[in-house]
Amino acid sequence: MSREALVTAVRAGQTIEVTGLLGGMTDAERRACLPALKELRKELRGAPWSAPSRKAHPALHAAGAACHTGAAGAATWIAAADMRWSQASPGVLLHVLGDREPEWLGDVAHRLARRPVTSRVPYALTEGLVRLSGCEIPTTDAHVTGWFEHIGSAWHQGDTVVERLRREPHLPVMIAALFESLEVTGRVGWLFGDGPDSWYSALARLTREGALDRKTMVDACVARLLRGGATADQRLFLRLLTCLDLTRDEERERSADWTALACDAASPVAWHAQSVLASLFLDGESPLRQLAEMTSRVLFRPEKKLVRAQLILLGKVLKRDPSSAPDLLPAVAQAFGHQDTEVQERALKLVERHFARLDGADGARERIAELAAELSPGPRARAERLLGAGVVDSSPVVHTEVLPPVPERSRPAPAPGSAVEVAEEVGALLASGGDVSTFERALDGLVRHAHDDRDALLEALHPAVARRWWLDADVSDTHVDRYFRESPHGLEVVLAALLGRVRTATLHAAVQQRPDRGDCPHRALSRAFDARLWEVAHRIRTDPLPFLLATPSWSTGLLEPDELVARLAEYRRLDARPGAADFAQALLRVRRDGDGAPAAAAARALGTPEGYRLAQWLTAQGPRLPLSRRRTAGARILLELGELDEIQGQFPPEFRQLGRPQSVFKNRTYCPHWDRAERQHWSAVLPGRREMVAARVLGDLASAAVDDSRKEAAILPLLAEADGEAGEALHLCLAYGLAARDPEDRLCAVDALLVLAARGQLDAARLGADLGQLVRRGCVKPLRLAESIRTAAATGAYATVWSVLRDALPILLADLATDGKGGSATRGLGDLLAVAADCAERSGARGDLAHLARAAGRRGSSRLVSQARRLRIALTQEAAA
Incomplete structure (x- = not known):
């Protein structure tokens, strides 16, 4: 009768009555109830959101946990996915399980703690089981995450984070677990916040008070930064490390760690490590050999800020200690191979300034001369005058354009035979x-x-x-x-x-x-x-x-x-x-x-x-394209298509729409075609007429550049490989794609650009003019465009990229000529000029570029002016000043 009474009470959702019935049962009687409870669970699983199911589940959760006399079975029942959304409270579960042996309770606690964090086992339950059993505190991801959330969510008690942490008996163990776990950091990082009552301040204060061992905390922070991981996680431990306010002795002890972090860590961490090392080097508290080793790696990091800071640091050290030139100048010269010519220029100026101090250091001179061969043509001529004629190979390199193989059409395999x-x-x-x-x-x-x-x-x-x-x-x-x-x-x-x-x-x-x-x-x-x-x-x-x-x-x-x-x-x-x-x-x-x-x-x-x-x-004549007309919608340049009579008549209604006019100002309602995978098939709907497809996806590519939408340019390589004329619509799509926000979209556009060039279908003048107009209208950000075309040029397509920039830059330089101060509208133009200069130098381009002389003749040494001068020298073969 006890089994029937228990099942009836569970079905009715009478949790209090269920706990009373369970209290009077032996282990054997509880085990006998399990089959009926499992059958009820299976029944309720068929309609989990029905009213009877929601009513019965909490009581079923408690009853099943209590009726399992094995720790493994009890833990599995408690953490089951179908029980997760409507379960008994931790208090009820602790009540029905509280009469078990401490060892059994500890086993259940650790089994629950080993569950994934996504199981959402209540922290109050595992903590209560640990307290009842007296077992060792678990340090699994799930339990540590629960502990942090428990401390962080106790704001309603009216005390501060530091006061709550002072009352925690297992504080050192839980904080140590934070440093060890990758998953916990990502889940609780948002709890740390800012301000005087933040976790950063609390942990730093407890460290100063001695509740947490200082050396352990500092070492753990540095070790976690060395371990790497997501940038957001790195910022968390970097912030905690700075809150600990290291002494000069503590910084000096870890100079090798700072070097490793400056060379390989995420940007915020590398910047902090570099600033610490700069202070140590300038005070003479770290050896020059370590600075030289660090420089050879930092100079080739992608962050320009770090590279510039490293060159500035080297200049300060050389000024403070001129005798360090033989050790440091070869390290500086490694920047001669940097892809950014501004970095090359900075490094060369530093070598020029201190080169006289290399008298007698033949090994350093030879190393610098060897590295000077990697300089761009302009700086290389200066290096030759510095090192002596014939020391640096300054003979022009014959450029060979490198383009990808022309994609060939292939025959699909026949339909599967079975x-x-x-x-x-x-x-x-x-x-x-x-x-x-x-x-x-x-x-x-x-x-x-x-x-x-x-x-x-x-x-x-x-x-x-x-x-x-x-x-x-x-x-x-x-x-x-x-x-x-x-x-x-x-x-x-x-x-x-x-x-x-x-x-x-x-x-x-x-x-x-x-x-x-x-x-x-x-x-x-x-x-x-x-x-x-x-x-x-x-x-x-x-x-x-x-x-x-x-x-x-x-x-x-x-x-x-x-x-x-x-x-x-x-x-x-x-x-x-x-x-x-x-x-x-x-x-x-x-x-x-x-x-x-x-x-x-x-x-x-x-x-x-x-x-x-x-x-x-x-x-019939074919295949034909409809007439197109360029229109503007706000700042964007889009295309309208006229009617195509041949796709009308006897075609089904669903296909006639392909030949109907396409307007910029109509069809602007919500688009349900969110599945990007479907779009790859659109070019095969109209093979041989890719312009008609390009015109219909042009708005998506414009959004990728203007509205920062993502995953829009995946269709560009397919259109580049497709059949048919490569006209105005495809080139406009390509122009927008080269300035898309998403790096993957920009890479797709670069692939399309190179494929069109390899097939002889790239109209460089048209693309360049479109890019110039779109930059002027604010639809294309010059910095994104510079990154894309630099990537294309780096594949070996220097002449192709120059042919595009040759028609884009005059439009932008003309605007600069009308703005005597060079306002914010030209931001990023210096980067475009840098890519153009690199392409002109490497491809041997010569000739005049409209408005370039005026830009090169401006005062100052900004990136725009310096790169304009460099481009003018490359195009006119003038000797570097």
């Missing part, structure tokens, strides 16, 4: 995506095997789709219906149709009513792509297709005419009805840039409507 192969490819696509060829191959394989051996295909597909949420859903579930009515979700709609997880009426409505996913610039491309998938899914359920007509012959999406004719002939032999969307897509993909007369004749000879339509299409 149902198992189809399932494997589908599983890979669902897990990690794939390119156009992989997607089309899998889609064609699904269609073929659904027509030939549906049962074998279904059996093979189940493991591949096992994790799709709709697999176990009821067919009448409105969520499934809505999911596939709003979008086909790639291959998912075809798989759901095959497995009977979507209603035929839903597919029929999608084909007949043509769902429209938003009214945005991508609408035409997405409607055409989606229409074919909905059609394939519907035909699989009603009239299976033998194979697809529009499967590309080439990786770019093009379809060979003779292959399409052969497929139509096979359709006629099988007496199969082609899908309207599939045939429309085949027409748009068929190659029409050669002699189409033989294929047209063969198509006409088929005597089918599709044959006549293909013959007419192959003999």
Whole structure:
């Protein structure tokens, strides 16, 4: 009877009655209740958010924990995921478990503490179990995180953090665990805050009071900084270290650690270490050998601030101790190979200033002469005069432009020959995506095997789709219906149709009513792509297709005419009805840039409507592009497209939108095409007409540069490798992509730039002019652009990059000429000039650049002026002053 009473009380959610019943049971009686409790748990798991489930769960949580007489079983029950959101309070659990042996309670406490932090085991529970058992305090990530959150959330008690920490008996152990754990730091870092009542101040104060050992704290902070990790974590321990206010003796003892941190740590930590070392070196408390070793590594860090500070430090040390020149100047000369010519100039000036002190130090002179060969041409001439004629190799280097191999179209593999192969490819696509060829191959394989051996295909597909949420859903579930009515979700709609997880009426409505996913610039491309998938899914359920007509012959999406004719002939032999969307897509993909007369004749000879339509299409002029017009929307430069008559007429309605006018000022509503993976297929919707695709994604690329959106430029390399004219739309996309906020987007744009150049399709003058105009309008940030084109040039494409900058810089220098003071509008222009000078020097470019002389003749030694002078020297072959 006790078992039935317990289950009844649990089901009713009567926690107090449950604790009373458990108190009067023996261990054997409790174990006897477990099967019924597990059965109830399984029942409630089917509807976790229902009112009966929410009501019963806290009592079930407590009862199950108490009825497990093994520590492992009790801990597993307490921390179970399905109990996490509606569980018994720590007080109730401690009450029902409190009559157990201390060893048992300690075992449960440590098992719970070893659970992942995401298990969210209440700290009050593990702390209470530790207190009851008297066991050793756990130092796992979960328990330490809970301890920090417990201390940080006790503000309602009215005392301060330091007062709460003073009362903690295990304070040294928990703080030591903080330094050891990577996960704890990331989770509790936000608790540290600022101000006098922050954790930083509290820990520093307790260290000064002796509650925490000072040497242990300092060593732990430094060790954690040496260990590395996320920058946010490094800032936390750096802040704590500075709050400890190290003495000069403590700093001197750790000079080797500061050197390691200055060379390899995150920027904030390296800056702090460098400042500590600077003080030690200037006071003569660290050996010069250590400064030289440190310099050789710091000078090649990417942070210009650190590099400049290191050169300034070297200059101060050399001024204070001139005898250190033989030791330090070779280290300074290592900066001659730095990619930034300003760093080269600073290093060369430092060598020039102290070179006379190298008399008798032949080894140092030889090392400097050896490193001087790495200087840019301008500074190299000065180094030759300093070191003596013939010492430095100053002969011009013949430039050889390096561009990537021209990408070649490849033939996709034929459709998989077995149902198992189809399932494997589908599983890979669902897990990690794939390119156009992989997607089309899998889609064609699904269609073929659904027509030939549906049962074998279904059996093979189940493991591949096992994790799709709709697999176990009821067919009448409105969520499934809505999911596939709003979008086909790639291959998912075809798989759901095959497995009977979507209603035929839903597919029929999608084909007949043509769902429209938003009214945005991508609408035409997405409607055409989606229409074919909905059609394939519907035909699989009603009239299976033998194979697809529009499967590309080439990786770019093009379809060979003779292959399409052969497929139509096979359709006629099988007496199969082609899908309207599939045939429309085949027409748009068929190659029409050669002699189409033989294929047209063969198509006409088929005597089918599709044959006549293909013959007419192959003999028409093509492929044509609509007229375009440049328009501005705010500061942005965008393109409008005119109407294209040939994609109208006999095309299905979903495809006619591709030929309709594209306006800048319409179709500006919310865009539902958030899935960037879908966009890679858009270039294959209109192969041979990439300008039409580029014009429709131009707004996205503009947002990547202006609004700092991310992951927009992944389509650029695909467009660069695609077929068709590379015109105004593609070059504008490229211009925006080179100035995108996201570094990955900028790299995609660099890849596209180099591919277009390798294919001979880059219009450098057009791209340069676009970049100049976009910088003027504030759409392109010069610093981002400089980073992108510097990356492109570093691959060996110096002449290509110079050809772009040659048309961009005059526009920006003209604005500078009208602004006598060079205001903030030119911020970053010096970096562009630096890249241009580097490209001109390395490629041997010569000639005049409009407005450059005026910029070079300005007063001062700013980066803009110095790089303008350097570029003028490179272009005119003047001798360096």
